[in-house]
Amino acid sequence: MTSSEFVEANTKYSATFEKQPIRAKNPLIITCMDPRVQPYDQLGVKIGEGGIVRNAGGSAQEAINSIVVAQHFFGTTEIAVFHHTDCGMTKFTTEWLRDTVKKANPGRDDVARTVDGMDFHHITNVEESVHADVKFLVENPLVKKGSKITGWVYNVDTGKINQVADVLV
Amino acid sequence: MTSSEFVEANTKYSATFEKQPIRAKNPLIITCMDPRVQPYDQLGVKIGEGGIVRNAGGSAQEAINSIVVAQHFFGTTEIAVFHHTDCGMTKFTTEWLRDTVKKANPGRDDVARTVDGMDFHHITNVEESVHADVKFLVENPLVKKGSKITGWVYNVDTGKINQVADVLV
Structure with missing residues (x-):
């Protein structure tokens, strides 16, 4: 799906919209x-x-x-x-995701520092x-x-x- | 609504459930x-x-x-x-919410420190x-x-x- 499809669906939705409290x-x-x-x-x-x-x-x-x-x-x-x-959160670890982001940003020490400070709460x-x-x-x-x-x-x-x-x- | 209503609704939902990829x-x-x-x-x-x-x-x-x-x-x-x-995020500021949480927890310096470190991204x-x-x-x-x-x-x-x-x- 792409966000460009939102407009057509929303046009139909809003045509019969009743304001909800x-x-x-x-x-x-x-x-x-x-x-x-x-x-x-x-x-x-x-x-x-x-x-x-x-x-x-x-x-x-x-x-x-x-x-x-x-x-x-x-x-x-x-x-x-x-x-x-x-x-999905049972299928990787926070450490794996940190390494993946670092590999996608080689030489970017700022990215490495940021992602090392993020806890992804894997399960x-x-x-x-x-x-x-x-x-x-x-x-x-x-x-x-x-x-x-x-x-x-x-x-x-x-x-x-x-x-x-x-x-x- | 209360979460105790989830079970009745979910029993009906799951009765005709088809697994979605x-x-x-x-x-x-x-x-x-x-x-x-x-x-x-x-x-x-x-x-x-x-x-x-x-x-x-x-x-x-x-x-x-x-x-x-x-x-x-x-x-x-x-x-x-x-x-x-x-x-709702247009109706208060981060500072107001911090003060509200502090007033709800009088004498709790730990709560004050925690909430002062939270950015609620008001709009x-x-x-x-x-x-x-x-x-x-x-x-x-x-x-x-x-x-x-x-x-x-x-x-x-x-x-x-x-x-x-x-x-x-």
């Missing part, structure tokens, strides 16, 4: 950028409900800035962390990584007391979700 | 976590096509780790940056912020040469997208 500020869903992950159909989320943060892997650590915005500006009190099976075991992210949120003083944190695994082979954590901060 | 690694869409933003219907993106990174505002700077993963592991060569009208003007993010990507050596970077504004009142940048790196 923000109806629900919960939950904030943290999930992966993977094309097979589509929270609306898979979780029953509708436009106007909840917020969705996505990054490589669905890392809560990488999402912390957005979580702070959601909680301290919008008033979000529930955070749902989703990782998924067959995730060894998807269920364990959800638990680690839930623990990160539960122990993080930036997360408001009274928040509900849930952890889930989405299975890309079956379309099913499996809840693995449910904690009140 | 990753059909297209482009484009990588960077957009906001806002509940009114829904890239699938609004842009014609289908499950399996492209990747979607979302955070507060749709910040390309905050998305840089995921962009590096997408480009250097998955081979993504097109990045589409979307910001949107009426964005003054949405179209200008798209241009700034496109410039950030174009000038960033972590972004692969040969990449196509496009910049867009999504209007939450009309449902329409407006392209404001199209640059080859």
Whole structure:
């Protein structure tokens, strides 16, 4: 797909558009950028409900800035962390990715220094990584007391979700 | 909405689930976590096509780790940056949010130090912020040469997208 196709699709979409209010500020869903992950159909989320943060892997650590915005500006009190099976982040390590970027930029000491300072939060075991992210949120003083944190695994082979954590901060 | 509603919706979804391959690694869409933003219907993106990174505002700077993963592991060569009208990130400043977090954690010098080190990338003007993010990507050596970077504004009142940048790196 190319972004030039957005315009034709959006012209059709906007022709019958009805303005949507923000109806629900919960939950904030943290999930992966993977094309097979589509929270609306898979979780029953509708436009106007909840917020969705996505990054490589669905890392809560990488999402912390957005979580702070959601909680301290919008008033979000529930955070749902989703990782998924067959995730790309299980297929390499941070060290491998750093080396790959360095090899793509030979002689660039500035790039090497930058990428050595980046943590890509690669995943060894998807269920364990959800638990680690839930623990990160539960122990993080930036997360408001009274928040509900849930952890889930989405299975890309079956379309099913499996809840693995449910904690009140 | 609460995450406990996910299970019922997902049970229906997975009952007729057909496994989806990753059909297209482009484009990588960077957009906001806002509940009114829904890239699938609004842009014609289908499950399996492209990747979607979302955070507060749709910040390309905050998305840089995921962009590096997408480009250097998955081979993504097109990045589409979307910001949107009426964005929450236009309604406060990084300094206001830092103060709010500090007030919620009185006497916690560790929290104050952490939040003072966080840049929330608040937005003054949405179209200008798209241009700034496109410039950030174009000038960033972590972004692969040969990449196509496009910049867009999504209007939450009309449902329409407006392209404001199209640059080859």
